[in-house]
Structure formats: C-alpha cells, structure tokens
Amino acid sequence: MATNSTTKSQLAKRKNNNSVEKQNNPANTIQAYMKKMGPEFEKALPKHMDADRLGRIALTTIRQNPKLLECSIPSLMGAVMQSAQLGLEPGLIGHCYLVPFYNGKAKQMDVQFIIGYKGMIDLARRSGHIESIYAHTVHENDEFEYELGLHPKLVHKPATGERGDMEFVYAVAHFKDGGYQFEVFSTNDVEKVKQRSKAGNNGPWKTDYEEMAKKTVIRRMFKYLPISIEIQQQASQDDTVRKGITEEANSVHDQEYINMPTPEEPGEEQPKDNPEITTEQAAMDLK
Template identity: 45%
Template sequence: MSEQPSTTVAVATQGAAPTLRQQVQSMEHQFALAAPRGVEARQIVRDALTAISQNPDLLKCDPQSVLGGLMTMAQLGLRVGVLGHGWLLPFKDWKTRQFKAQLVVGYQGLVELAHRSGKIRSISARTVHENDHFHVEYGVDERLVHRPATGDRGEVTGYYAVVKFLPDGHSFYYLTKAEAEAYRDRYAMAKTKDGNVVGPWKTEFDAMAKKTCVRQLSKFMPKGTDLAVALSIDDTVRVDLDPHMPAELVSTHPERDETPATVHVDEQGADA
C-alpha cells in the first residue's frame, strides 16, 4: 500500500499556522516520490517559491489547491512558471466563495510531453503575419504552405501547429487570431472582477494561442501516457496530495473545453 502523505504541515513557530511557502518546502519529499527519474524535488520547490513571489495572489488561494497543482507538475516532470511548461493561476470558485489555484499546462509543456511518446519526429507551432505568404487547402489533398516575409512581416493574423509522426505521416491545425481571441474570451478563467483577462492569456497571448493549436492537434496524436494525462488535467484544480495517485483521477475541471476543432490528419501517422 502506498504511503499516504500528511496534509498537515508542522508549524514553524509555536501557535502560528504554516505559511504557504513553508508548506511548499515541507512537501519536498512528497515531490521526490512523485517526480520521474532525473527531476530534482528541490528544483520543484525553488520553482514554486519563485512562482508565488511573482504572483502573490496565490497566497489568497486554498493552499491544498496550490500544493495539488505542484504535485501534478511534479508527476509530469514539468516546471511551473519556467520554460513555458505551465502555470498556477488564482481564480474565485463562486460555489465555495474561495480562491483556488488552477493548473494551466503551457504550449512548451505539451510539446515536451508529446516528444516523450517516442512516436513523434517533430512538433512545432508558429505565428502567421499579414505580409507572409500563407496558404491552407482543405479537402481530399490537404496542405499548408507558409513562407515568412522578409523585412516587415506586419500584424499577426493566425497560428498553426504541425506534427510529424514516426515512421511517417503528419497532421496540422490552423487557428485565426480572431478565433484565438474568441477562445480566450470564452475559456480563460483568470479574470478581474470587471471581466478583464489576466494571466498567460494576457501576458503570453501568442504562446497560449499556439498551445490551443497544439492542444487541439494533440487529440489526434499517438497518446503517450504523460501527454494524455496533461490533456485531461489542463485547466484543472487538484487538492489531493498523494504522490502515487494518478492526477487525472483527483483533478476537477471548473470549466471544460468543448470547442470543436477542425484538424487535418494524415492517417498514415495518426494513432487515433
């Protein structure tokens, strides 16, 4: 039977409740149990403390939701707030009237996990500008052609992701900038009281738009275990701290992504 971690952290000073930073530091051993080989639990703690410093609103959140999100990132071997792997974002749960931390997996996090499947030759996502030569054809013989302009490329007009499979085959997904903005407005949960979007959709719009392309495309990729888990726990809240518990079984979606996707799939490489 797996060791059940304590969810109560010893106080640093007599009579005082442990701070979130103290609770994160006390979880280092549990993170070590959760993380894949080669991932340092101490680095997970350092990344978490940096994320809290950069986003003090996390201090308002239910500590279990912050620690739970960190546990999931540890299990996936991804770094929170680093390398575009993922973020913890505060939001208000209107049912409980309590702030919680929501785990958002980043574009680079999905790319990293896709490569781990061992069935992907390459995966990339790019921006399209108004002065680029860009052409997409759908139908029986579908193709995507993109030649970036030299010099001034103009405003961003869209985004796309392409995956090449092993041993052969490929797929792509294209999203206009207007479609990316509509997706953000509908699904971004990190918002102010006035409804203004904050978090990565505000500060890292292009990366989040690319992530949306990769996420939709991932539905048609060969499913490595870690990638499948990441897709299922993206935008979720977790309060369970057992390092042996599968993240997908203990994470809940405040809102689910039900946006239909139009994706080209070359059946030679897809493993749907």
C-alpha cells in the same frame, strides 16, 4: 536618559517583532508547506527532475505573483503536485502556469493549473512516435497558404521587418514513420477558446498570448497524434484545480468562479499575513 537596560529591552523587543513578522510572512508559510511536502513531490517526479529544483522554481513563481499568496494552501500545493506528476516546471520556461482565481462556489481564492505551449510539446514528444512538433503564428504581412482534402498543403513565409497583427496560428507534427499532421486556427478560433477559459482575462492569456495561441492549436491537434491514452490523460490535466495533493483534479469549467485582475493592475490590495505554521501542521492540513 536611556539606560543600557532600556536600550537592550528595546533591541530585544524589535528583534522579537521582526521575528514575528518573518514567521507571519505568507511566503514563509508557503515555504514551510513546500519543505514538508518535499518527499511527496519527490515520489511523484519523473527521474529527470529534482524535487529541490521544483521547490525553488515553484517558490519563485509564487513570490512573483502576490495573488498566489492569497490562495488556499491545498489548491496551491495541489497545483505544484500536478506539475510534479506531469514532470513540467511552472512559470520560468512556459511548461505550465499556476494561475489564481476566485472560486465563487467555495468563496475563496484557488489555483488553476494550466499547461503551457512548451509543456504540450513535451508531453507529445514522450510518445516516442513523433520526430518533431512545433507551432508558429502567422501575421498579416506574411505569405501564408494552406489547403485540406486529399493532398493537404501548408506554406508559410514570414515577412521580414514589420509583420503586422497575428491572423493565424498553426501546429505541425512529423511522425517517425514519415507521416505528418497539421492544424490551423484563425485568431477568431483562438479568441473563442480564450473566452471559454477561466483565466482568459489574466495569467498567461494576458502575459503570453501568442504562446497560449500555439498551445491551443497543439492541444486541438492531440486527437490526431499517435500518443498513448496515458499522455492524453496527462494533457487533460490542463485547466484544472485540486482541493489537495491527494485529490483528483477537477476542471475549472465545472466550478463557479469570478475572474481576478492580474497583479500588474493598479489598486491591488496587498496579501494579508497568514498565521504562523509549523511543518508538522502543514502535513496534517494537507492530508
């Protein structure tokens, strides 16, 4: 017969086990790092953004993709720092993405920082010389015509109803002085860029293909836009990985890698528990 002391002992043991499981939860480990790095993110953020909001959005993005919980902590914090420095919010609205990939050179999972379609537009608008900038996809049933030369021309009339498969994507920028610039990519052009991407088989290229196509043509148009060297440098943070929050961003195209499947695919292993970490240890590990 169970005694009161036995019952209390069992309850206490269960409570301790739950406490250990909570402490060893990878998401809680990441949260500890994020909390400790809050002041550093605050210093990097532009005035229009808030460190608490960035932290909440980053944690939501990380929890939604279990593979991010398996990535090296320094590269994950480095990617969040990149979003802070550029003033772009990860995940939810398509400003930028945190994409896990296997770094064959380092033999570990790292995080690739990718600027999204809306992020590219946001960076371009910061120049102060652009009245409007946008991109659209063209489908097989649309009416579409463009020509280059002395008198460039672009006409796009989207079909009503079923538009068919995507055939082109284009971007247009109107300048405050009255000029304009446009760029057109075929789906073949987009595919060539995708094939060169380390995240071509997963991440936003798989979940948001048309958005990535728009981003690709806008990025190509950047070289013709009246924007500062600083903004050009910010745009060059695309497709990069950091080894820590104070490290320089390196292009993933310079890294050996192995692509990882996206979390939606079957047969995925669940992330392993990380050891318990204190906020003090988090600060020391990331220096």
